[in-house]
Amino acid sequence: MPTIVSQGRSGVSGIPLPPVPNVLVLGGTTEASALAEALAARGLSATLSYAGRVERPRAQPVPVRIGGFGGVTGLQRHLRENRVTHLVDATHPFAATMSAHALAAARNGGVPHLRLTRPAWRAQAGDRWRHVADIEAAVAALAGPPRRVMLALGRMHVGAFAAQPQHHYLLRFVDRADLAPVLPHHDLVVDRGPFTAAADLDLLREHAIDIVVCKNAGGSGAQAKLVAARELGLPVLMIDRPADPGGKAVHRVDEVMDWLDHGAHRGV
Numbered sequence: 001m002p003t004i005v006s007q008g009r010s011g012v013s014g015i016p017l018p019p020v021p022n023v024l025v026l027g028g029t030t031e032a033s034a035l036a037e038a039l040a041a042r043g044l045s046a047t048l049s050y051a052g053r054v055e056r057p058r059a060q061p062v063p064v065r066i067g068g069f070g071g072v073t074g075l076q077r078h079l080r081e082n083r084v085t086h087l088v089d090a091t092h093p094f095a096a097t098m099s100a101h102a103l104a105a106a107r108n109g110g111v112p113h114l115r116l117t118r119p120a121w122r123a124q125a126g127d128r129w130r131h132v133a134d135i136e137a138a139v140a141a142l143a144g145p146p147r148r149v150m151l152a153l154g155r156m157h158v159g160a161f162a163a164q165p166q167h168h169y170l171l172r173f174v175d176r177a178d179l180a181p182v183l184p185h186h187d188l189v190v191d192r193g194p195f196t197a198a199a200d201l202d203l204l205r206e207h208a209i210d211i212v213v214c215k216n217a218g219g220s221g222a223q224a225k226l227v228a229a230r231e232l233g234l235p236v237l238m239i240d241r242p243a244d245p246g247g248k249a250v251h252r253v254d255e256v257m258d259w260l261d262h263g264a265h266r267g268v
């Protein structure tokens, strides 16, 4: 009976087995939460990461960490010190800095990286979209006589619209604002998505909105206002996404699970 001298992680053939997954998910989206559910259901070791932008981020079925990593080097250190085997960037398409850092840190640290993102929304029959490149272009596009504008951009970019103070703005924040927004005429709704078309239809009607401004977030969680705008025949200022951050990307949770099972360590 041969004496077993090593219990290393290798198969009978001596080819090293892939490490037991320990997944870091960069979250903050509906898709990230769905992935967390799938990872928990599979019993895989995983952590979901939030930046700490809101007071009470959604509870998750896996351990959560909150706060920045400290740039690319900070994330690289986190990957190493926590023995992360797979990095899944499931952040919002406008979280461009986080996505760039994730790709760089994964490549520098030799950690398999995958983006879980949603396809951009595309205008359908009945949509009255005007595409603008960024927040600044959306502000410029609002030049003109007073209107009733739904600014469905959250809290971080409201200040830019002070350049167009003539409008009445409907704002929607996740948390109550600690300071009154800088816009002289506004209503503030505190609500977190995912939103429904029926509720957003009521909201647009109740506030007599005549134009909607939003980011091309994609996905289902923020789409309700577009369905409502289409039904009411309202124009939409659609802010296009930042440049694609690169790296392999998929659109579905089952593609991520397949990558974890088969693809990650073949460099695919």
Ligand code: 3Y8
Binding pocket: 027, 028, 029, 030, 031, 032, 033, 049, 050, 051, 052, 053, 054, 056, 057, 058, 092, 152, 153, 154, 155, 156, 157, 172, 173, 174, 175, 192, 193, 194, 195, 214, 215, 217, 219, 221, 222, 225
């Ligand atoms: C902290 C974590 C889940 C994820 C839910 C999705 C859907 C609902 C729709 C509108 C648009 C907006 C905003 C929005 C949506 C989902 C998703 C999504 C848009 C939470 C969350 C965090 C954030 C951060 C927050 C931003 C803000 C943006 C509101 C959790 C609820 C406008 C984006 O107050 C602030 O500083 C808020 C900041 C970044 C953009 C901004 O500029 O203000 N999201 N949103 C994440 C972190 O700390 O890492 O609590 O669940 C997540 C969600 N928000 O699991 O169910 O998948 O996109 N989020 C946009 O699309 O334009 C609202 O009102 O119609």
Ligand code: NAP
Binding pocket: 026, 027, 028, 029, 049, 050, 051, 053, 066, 067, 068, 069, 070, 071, 072, 074, 075, 090, 091, 092, 094, 095, 096, 097, 098, 099, 101, 215
């Ligand atoms: P960002 O501008 O791309 O990132 C700025 C910095 O925030 C990053 O460099 C990182 O700090 C930290 N950060 C961002 N996402 C993080 C995460 N998931 N975990 C840990 N740190 C994170 O990001 P953002 O646009 O502000 O988005 C922040 C969060 O809100 C993300 O979770 C995103 O998915 C979510 N979100 C954003 C939007 C949006 O419209 N931007 C919409 C919905 C949800 P360090 O450099 O210190 O590591």
